[in-house]
Amino acid sequence: xxxxxxxxxxxxxxxxxxxxxxxxxxxxxxxxxxxxxxxxxxxxxxxxxxxxxxxxxxxxxxxxxxxxxxxxxxxxxxxxxxxxxxxxxxxxxxxxxxxxxxxxxxxxxxxxxxxxxxxxxxxxxxxxxxxxxxxxxxxxxxxxxxxxxxxxxxx
Amino acid sequence: xxxxxxxxxxxxxxxxxxxxxxxxxxxxxxxxxxxxxxxxxxxxxxxxxxxxxxxxxxxxxxxxxxxxxxxxxxxxxxxxxxxxxxxxxxxxxxxxxxxxxxxxxxxxxxxxxxxxxxxxxxxxxxxxxxxxxxxxxxxxxxxxxxxxxxxxxxxxxxxxxxxxxxxxxxxxxxxxxxxxxxxxxxxxxxxxxxxxxxxxxxxxxxxxxxxxxxxxxxxxxxxxxxxxxxxxxxxxxxxxxxxxxxxxxxxxxxxxxxxxxxxxxxxxxxxxxxxxxxxxxxxxxxxxxxxxxxxxxxxxxxxxxxxxx
Numbered sequence: 119x120x121x122x123x124x125x126x127x128x129x130x131x132x133x134x135x136x137x138x139x140x141x142x143x144x145x146x147x148x149x150x151x152x153x154x155x156x157x158x159x160x161x162x163x164x165x166x167x168x169x170x171x172x173x174x175x176x177x178x179x180x181x182x183x184x185x186x187x188x189x190x191x192x193x194x195x196x197x198x199x200x201x202x203x204x205x206x207x208x209x210x211x212x213x214x215x216x217x218x219x220x221x222x223x224x225x226x227x228x229x230x231x232x233x234x235x236x237x238x239x240x241x242x243x244x245x246x247x248x249x250x251x252x253x254x255x256x257x258x259x260x261x262x263x264x265x266x267x268x269x270x271x272x273x
Numbered sequence: 274x275x276x277x278x279x280x281x282x283x284x285x286x287x288x289x290x291x292x293x294x295x296x297x298x299x300x301x302x303x304x305x306x307x308x309x310x311x312x313x314x315x316x317x318x319x320x321x322x323x324x325x326x327x328x329x330x331x332x333x334x335x336x337x338x339x340x341x342x343x344x345x346x347x348x349x350x351x352x353x354x355x356x357x358x359x360x361x362x363x364x365x366x367x368x369x370x371x372x373x374x375x376x377x378x379x380x381x382x383x384x385x386x387x388x389x390x391x392x393x394x395x396x397x398x399x400x401x402x403x404x405x406x407x408x409x410x411x412x413x414x415x416x417x418x419x420x421x422x423x424x425x426x427x428x429x430x431x432x433x434x435x436x437x438x439x440x441x442x443x444x445x446x447x448x449x450x451x452x453x454x455x456x457x458x459x460x461x462x463x464x465x466x467x468x469x470x471x472x473x474x475x476x477x478x479x480x481x482x483x484x485x486x487x488x489x490x491x492x493x494x495x496x497x498x499x500x501x502x503x504x505x506x507x508x509x510x511x512x513x514x515x516x517x518x519x520x521x522x523x524x525x526x527x528x529x530x531x532x533x534x535x536x537x538x539x540x541x542x543x544x545x546x547x548x549x550x551x552x553x554x555x556x557x558x559x560x561x562x563x564x565x566x567x568x569x570x571x572x573x574x575x576x577x578x579x580x581x582x
Contacts, residue, residue: 190319190463194311198461198489199497201307206490207417216416216430221490225306 122169125238132234147200148235149175155187155196156254164251167242193258197228204228229262236266293318295328298348309460309486309497310340313407316463317376318347320470324374331374334363336388338380339414340407340486357387360395363402364548370563371401371549374474381408382420385441389421396450399478400548405470406443406481407460409488410495417491427494444527444540447481454480455527455541459504460487461497465537472539478547485535503531507538517542 120128130141149168153161153176165176206221240248240263252263296318304310321331328349335341335351336359344351350373354362363377384392384406395402411429412418418431422443426435447455454476458466466484473480485500508515511526523541555561569577 188462188464190312190315190467191461192311192315194307195309195461195463198307198309198487199501201305201489202487202493202496202498204489206305210430211416216418217491219305219416219490221305222303224489228306 119167119242120169120238122171125169125172125242128238128241129234132237133231135231143203144200144231145172145235145238146175147203148232149239151196151199152176152239152251153178154191155256155259156251157187160250160254163247164239164243167247168239187254192256193262196256196259197225197232200228200231233262233266236263240266291322291325291327293322296321296348298346300345302346303342304339305490307489308339309409309484309488310343310407312460312463312466313340313378313405313484313486314343314346316458316460316466316470317343317405319463319467320474321349323467323471324474326374331376332363332366332370333376333378334359334366335377336379336383337414338383338407338412339488340380340409341378341383343378357383357389358391359383360388360391360402360404364395364398364400367400367402367549368552369561371555371561372563375402376470376474377402377404379404379406380413380420381406381410381422381443382412382418385443385446386421392446393450395479396447396452396481398548399451399453399545401478403470403473403476403480404482405473406483407486408443408483409486409492410440411488411492413488413491424494429491442528442530443481443483448524448527448541452481452541453478453543453545454539455483455523456480456539457483457485457535457537459485459500459537461485461500462504462537469539476542478545485537500535503535504537505534507536507540510534510536 126138126141126145129145130138133144135141135144149172156164161176165173168176201221201224204221204224204227206219206224207217208220209218211218252260255263332350333344333347335344335353337356341353344353352362359377359379363375367375379388408422410420410422412420417429419427419429419436421441423436423440425439428435444455444457454473456469456473458469460466469482473482485504487495487497487500507526510529511522515522517523517539526536526540529536
């Protein structure tokens with residue numbers, strides 16, 4: 119079990135973020151996206167194992183955060199709120215107008231950052247709960263969860 | 274349409290065993306990671322399966338824009354047209370083949386801006402089309418200019434001092450224009466979106482489905498979180514007894530937007546004769562082209578095709 123400072127510190131280091139504020143924003147995005155994929159009982163069990171301030175991101179906010187998981191949410195929708203927060207444009211395109219985009223390459227960054235949070239979450243829960251979370255994740259995300267575990271073991 | 278996954282799979286599997294796999298293509302979307310268009314693509318495939326529509330039994334007609342590339346990413350009949358003209362092409366297609374469910378996919382700039390005039394006349398015609406508008410409140414494919422649904426004051430390369438105009442509210446525009454089915458979904462809620470697409474396709478007449486679709490790259494205002502905080506089921510905002518066929522209740526909901534809550538669901542539904550019902554030529558002397566005896570045999574058609582390709 120990590121306290122909030124340890125949790126954010128671990129995320130900041132793993133995701134190579136410049137400060138704790140960005141680590142906190144990353145955690146908020148990932149935990150909220152995770153909450154949309156988990157059934158209510160599992161979501162609550164996981165929230166109880168997290169530091170209080172972070173657990174709040176696992177609980178329904180109203181609106182989109184319904185009681186039941188949406189079975190059609192996949193990895194792309196999972197990372198959407200996170201990529202929304204990325205710096206996705208570079209500068210003014212002098213040739214045809216508009217802004218040059220760099221988000222095309224954001225999937226590697228998104229994966230690395232999501233796994234940094236997964237890794238910290240896994241440090242707060244036992245293997246049985248980790249397996250249940252993995253089973254609740256869509257196919258294109260469960261290996262991110264598994265490889266975050268492997269990374270944790272190798273550190 | 275790919276023979277490998279399309280007609281062949283549909284014919285082999287039949288409707289009873291149709292799965293979303295039948296709609297997969299080998300093309301990897303070029304959308305930005307996390308784009309809301311992924312949720313719309315997933316919901317559309319799911320809706321086709323729910324309706325038992327095999328890839329060869331449905332037509333998708335799109336315009337130009339990030340989301341309009343959907344015809345490349347779904348294994349079904351598809352026609353990517355030109356900017357703003359998808360509704361016009363779809364109208365022609367429907368008249369030629371009124372038996373095939375036809376989905377029109379455009380963005381907000383394409384559907385409400387460039388194609389605004391076509392929208393007005395499609396609304397009043399009530400032709401049997403399901404129009405899905407991927408409304409990300411920006412021109413994304415052209416790299417970030419403000420669109421007809423961008424918020425007033427929205428700063429972009431084409432509005433460095435903020436967009437001067439007030440935005441279009443598509444649901445209200447559709448209501449006064451005569452749409453007989455109006456709904457709103459969210460790319461972030463694909464399950465509900467799939468249900469709305471099913472309802473829209475079943476509706477006899479024109480159905481406008483406005484979809485909140487975050488552009489992760491160019492729109493840093495109307496984000497997943499922005500929509501998340503404001504989106505509510507229409508029954509939550511209007512009450513559990515909300516009746517989309519009640520014009521007075523519907524008028525209140527189609528005008529609702531922003532911090533006071535954005536309603537999701539079927540906002541309005543009315544049953545009126547469709548445009549196809551009124552095409553006199555069908556009844557008097559000419560069936561739709563798709564039902565006519567074709568002047569060429571299959572062999573002659575293949576020979577002509579080979580000559581031209």
